[in-house]
Amino acid sequence: MTQSTDRLESLLRTGLYVPHGLARCVMSREDEQHIKNVILAARRYEYLRTRDLDTIGKGGVFAGLTPENMVINLEDLDERIDAEIIEKSGKTS
Structure with a gap:
């Protein structure tokens, strides 16, 4: 950890x-x-x-984007989550 x-x-x-x-x-x-x-x-x-980008093909838990049907991880996942949080809170940083 x-x-x-x-x-x-x-x-x-x-x-x-x-x-x-x-x-x-x-x-x-x-x-x-x-x-x-x-x-x-x-x-x-x-x-x-830290899940592999090919997890969707192997099976298992992963994070993805819809409707793109794309698996994301690492910094891409961080950025998307941060953007969603900001959007939901109505705040800009």
């Missing part, structure tokens, strides 16, 4: 985290669960993001 999610998992095991280099704080159960959910979402996205 990525370095940032590995670090989060390590901090969860100790039950402590250091926000922006400040003094250590004990996490609440809600904070811990939130971090676990973020780690899970990051793992799922990383899996989807």
Whole structure:
């Protein structure tokens, strides 16, 4: 997994985290669960993001564009998702 999610998992095991280099704080159960959910979402996205472009022919989970019927991954997937989020939120960056 990525370095940032590995670090989060390590901090969860100790039950402590250091926000922006400040003094250590004990996490609440809600904070811990939130971090676990973020780690899970990051793992799922990383899996989807790194799928081979020929996954559609082999079978399996993949991300694609419709109506183009095209599999996308990596930076192309990131850019499309970011664009959709911006469009849905009505914000421009």
